[in-house]
Amino acid sequence: MKEFWSHFKDNKGAVIGLALVLLFTFIAIFAPFLAPKDPSQIYPEYLRLPPLWDGGISHFVLGTDDVGRDLLSRLIYGARISMMIGFFVVVLSLIIGVVTGLFAGYYGGWIDTLIMRIMDILMALPSILLAIVVVAVIGPGIKNAIIAVSLFSIPGFTRIVRASVLAEKKKQYVMASQSFGASSYRIMFLEILPNCMAPLIVQATLGFSDGILNAAALGFLGLGTQPPTPEWGVMLSDARSFIESSPWMVTLPGLCILIVVLGFNLFGDGLRDALDPRLKR
Amino acid sequence: MLRYFFKKFFHVIPTLVGISILSFAVIRFIPGDPVLIMLGERGANPEVYAEMKSKLMLDRPMHEQYWYFLKNAVKGDFGQSIVSKRTVIEEFSDRFPATLELGIVALFFAVIIGIPMGIFAALKRNSFFDYALMTSSLIGYSMPIFWWGLVLILIFSVKLGWTPVSGRISINYDIEMWSGLMLIDTLKNEITSEYGFAPFWSAFKHLLLPSIAMGTIPLAVIARMTRSSMLEVLGEDYIRTAKAKGLPWRRIVGLHALRNAMVPIITVIGLLFGSIITGAILTETIFSWPGIGKWIVASITARDYPVIQGGILFIAGMIIFINMAVDMIYALINPRMR
Numbered sequence: 001m002k003e004f005w006s007h008f009k010d011n012k013g014a015v016i017g018l019a020l021v022l023l024f025t026f027i028a029i030f031a032p033f034l035a036p037k038d039p040s041q042i043y044p045e046y047l048r049l050p051p052l053w054d055g056g057i058s059h060f061v062l063g064t065d066d067v068g069r070d071l072l073s074r075l076i077y078g079a080r081i082s083m084m085i086g087f088f089v090v091v092l093s094l095i096i097g098v099v100t101g102l103f104a105g106y107y108g109g110w111i112d113t114l115i116m117r118i119m120d121i122l123m124a125l126p127s128i129l130l131a132i133v134v135v136a137v138i139g140p141g142i143k144n145a146i147i148a149v150s151l152f153s154i155p156g157f158t159r160i161v162r163a164s165v166l167a168e169k170k171k172q173y174v175m176a177s178q179s180f181g182a183s184s185y186r187i188m189f190l191e192i193l194p195n196c197m198a199p200l201i202v203q204a205t206l207g208f209s210d211g212i213l214n215a216a217a218l219g220f221l222g223l224g225t226q227p228p229t230p231e232w233g234v235m236l237s238d239a240r241s242f243i244e245s246s247p248w249m250v251t252l253p254g255l256c257i258l259i260v261v262l263g264f265n266l267f268g269d270g271l272r273d274a275l276d277p278r279l280k281r
Numbered sequence: 282m283l284r285y286f287f288k289k290f291f292h293v294i295p296t297l298v299g300i301s302i303l304s305f306a307v308i309r310f311i312p313g314d315p316v317l318i319m320l321g322e323r324g325a326n327p328e329v330y331a332e333m334k335s336k337l338m339l340d341r342p343m344h345e346q347y348w349y350f351l352k353n354a355v356k357g358d359f360g361q362s363i364v365s366k367r368t369v370i371e372e373f374s375d376r377f378p379a380t381l382e383l384g385i386v387a388l389f390f391a392v393i394i395g396i397p398m399g400i401f402a403a404l405k406r407n408s409f410f411d412y413a414l415m416t417s418s419l420i421g422y423s424m425p426i427f428w429w430g431l432v433l434i435l436i437f438s439v440k441l442g443w444t445p446v447s448g449r450i451s452i453n454y455d456i457e458m459w460s461g462l463m464l465i466d467t468l469k470n471e472i473t474s475e476y477g478f479a480p481f482w483s484a485f486k487h488l489l490l491p492s493i494a495m496g497t498i499p500l501a502v503i504a505r506m507t508r509s510s511m512l513e514v515l516g517e518d519y520i521r522t523a524k525a526k527g528l529p530w531r532r533i534v535g536l537h538a539l540r541n542a543m544v545p546i547i548t549v550i551g552l553l554f555g556s557i558i559t560g561a562i563l564t565e566t567i568f569s570w571p572g573i574g575k576w577i578v579a580s581i582t583a584r585d586y587p588v589i590q591g592g593i594l595f596i597a598g599m600i601i602f603i604n605m606a607v608d609m610i611y612a613l614i615n616p617r618m619r
Contacts, residue, residue: 013419121299124597124604126559129577133593136581137310213425217563220427221578236428243431244439251435254428262423269419 007274014270020263027076028083035073036061039230043068048246063248066238071249074230075256081231082212082260085146089211090204092150097157098200102188104158105165116162119155127152127214128221135223142231145224149214153207160203164196198275202268209264216257232257285612293605297598301354304593305347308586315339315363315586350590359591364583369591373573378461379449380572383564384557386464386488387496392550395500399507400542403515404534414504421501426560430494430567437490444486447569451487454480464488491568495560499553506549510542517541544614551607555600 008014027034043064050056051063051071062072104115122130127149134148168174169192177187218224219233227234232253239249308315316334334340341349353359359369402411437444445451449463460466467481514520515538523533561574569575573592580588 013416117295117299120296121303121597124296124300124601125593126555126562126596126600128559128562129593129596132562132578132581133307133589136589137307137312139312209423213423216425217427220563221566223581233425233427236431240431243435247435247439250428250431254425254432257425257428258420258423261425262420265419265423 004274008270011270011273013266014274017263017266017268017270020259021267024079024083024260024263028080031076031080035070035076037070037073039069039073039077040228041069043070048242048249050246051248051252054248062252063246065235065249066242066246069230071252074235075232075252077230078232078235078253078256079260081142081225081229082216082257085142085149085215085225086208086212086264088146089150089153089215090207092146093153093207094157094200094204096150097154098161098193100154101158101161102165102193105162106169106184106188106192112162115158119158122152123155125152127210128217131214131218132221132223135218140218140223140226142225142229145215145218148218149211152214153210156203156207157200160199161193161196164199165192168192168195202272202275205264205268205271209261209268212264213257213261282612286609289605289608293601296601300597300601301351301594302347304590304597305350307593308590309343311584311586311589315584354591354594359594360587362580362588363585364580364588369587372576372588373591373595376571376573376576379463379570380561380565380574382462382464383488383491383495383570383572384554384561386492387560388499388550388553388557390492391496391499391503391553395503396507396546399504400511400534400539402504402508403511406512411508415508418501418504421497422505424497424501426494426497427563427567429497430490430564433490433494434567444490445483449484449487449571450480451483454483491564491570494567495557495564498556498560499550502549502553502556503546507542507546510545511538514538514542544611547614548607548611551603551610554603558596558600 043060045068046060046064047068048066049060049064049068052058052061054063056063060070060072062070062075065071065074100115100119104112125133130152131145131148134151135144138144138147165188174187174191177191182191215224216231216233216236219231220237222237225231225234227238235253236250239246239253243250316330316337316339320329320333331340339346357370361368362372365372398414402414405411434446438446450467454467460469463484464481467484515534520533520538523537524530558574561572562578563574564570565572565574566578573596577589577592577596579585580592
């Protein structure tokens with residue numbers, strides 16, 4: 001752990017990434033206290049008011065949108081929604097990925113073939129296309145967007161767990177437990193799984209950024225979170241028609257997406273380098 | 282070698298079958314009745330309804346329907362679009378060149394900038410340039426391209442007025458399509474028409490922003506990959522040997538290092554095709570580019586069942602075959618991988 005931290009803190013990018021991740025987690029948790037206004041409150045007398053530095057007023061620091069809602073408050077609540085989506089996507093795909101990966105690696109044979117074939121199919125479809133198809137079946141909405149985005153995050157987890165299981169299975173501690181008569185489930189979840197934590201943590205961090213990005217893309221296409229929810233992708237798609245007259249409505253939500261995704265990518269890269277120096281690029 | 286190719290090829294078949302089952306199943310799970318949508322508002326007459334249903338074989342058991350779908354798909358018949366009444370194949374081949382052109386230009390842009398930048402960063406390791414490049418490539422990699430496209434429009438179309446916002450070419454020009462690739466067709470027409478180079482220039486300007494938006498993530502990936510691959514190769518023994526022999530540094534980098542570093546770079550470029558298609562869906566929506574990405578999104582909104590079914594199968598099939606080809610090329614260049 002100490003060695004890990006000393007590796008990690010030497011990596012400037014990783015520390016910035018961690019700071020960004022913590023910052024947005026903080027904003028997401030304390031959104032109701034941080035937001036100066038109610039994100040759905042409409043101020044009809046202040047339509048598309050520019051930000052403070054662009055001739056706005058201090059009452060609406062980042063300006064207002066096309067129906068007169070405070071942009072800053074909507075962006076803050078947007079952090080809450082995106083972080084929540086990212087969280088659920090990672091948890092859902094992590095659980096399914098771990099279980100399928102353990103089964104495929106541990107039992108081998110036709111179970112392995114079946115699971116890995118399904119993963120091949122999931123990976124043959126481009127992420128957004130798969131999500132669009134899933135949303136077409138189960139309908140748009142925030143919950144369905146989470147399911148759709150999770151679906152294509154699963155193969156990454158499955159492959160990592162399976163590869164680790166294949167390597168660990170041959171080791172003596174597994175054979176020892178088997179000869180003691182430990183159940184397969186005990187060996188898989190309590191003996192082998194803790195030994196593949198490092199790559200899993202890295203994948204989970206990077207999965208967070210993919211989840212946020214893809215959910216925002218779905219929202220942008222009108223297939224994810226629905227208006228008037230202050231989700232960044234949805235806000236962007238609303239703002240498209242005002243790109244000429246009110247460019248801040250376009251730039252700000254996208255900037256938020258970029259910064260969060262960048263934060264998780266920096267953090268994930270740093271974790272990978274610190275946890276497993278062999279993978280260092 | 283041939284045995285490896287056959288093995289790869291047979292490995293792909295179960296995945297293709299799985300994709301066909303998936304695309305078949307998906308449209309049957311989508312809420313709504315395709316027959317009702319095809320017949321429109323006035324199609325409530327039960328006799329007409331039943332006739333249509335049996336014509337589409339939708340009254341048969343599932344396995345028969347699937348078999349029928351598969352048999353026709355192998356023959357190249359994917360049914361008819363509900364919206365346009367044209368065959369799915371025609372619709373696809375009308376739009377595919379637009380996506381192909383965009384994809385080629387985007388990837389070209391990513392390769393021609395990404396590889397030299399990666400090489401330069403590797404040679405000047407830990408320099409300011411190296412850090413700047415690594416940082417910007419990470420930003421590029423994290424870029425939400427649906428936003429990036431809008432920002433490009435904001436800067437180059439709205440603020441500077443340099444580029445058009447949507448479509449493939451100005452509506453003032455009536456270009457006879459020959460290859461389907463606008464850049465080539467406008468050049469071919471140039472000889473005969475009175476417009477001169479203007480249509481080509483217009484097509485080029487239309488292509489500029491979408492291809493930058495679409496090429497950004499591949500550019501970031503290629504630059505990073507080139508850098509790390511170059512660094513790895515430059516640490517190898519044979520580079521030291523070449524140096525010890527007194528070969529000029531330019532020759533060592535250009536001939537020995539670059540050639541060996543190219544193998545993983547080519548693989549990455551091949552694997553980027555999947556993300557290019559994802560990019561196409563978003564980019565084409567933003568720039569109203571009449572390609573397959575926009576087509577598939579529109580068909581889902583319109584519940585155009587045969588198009589959704591065929592489209593998924595085409596796109597997934599394309600990616601599977603490209604990945605297989607990349608594997609094979611990889612095996613050809615690098616026999617250790619077999």
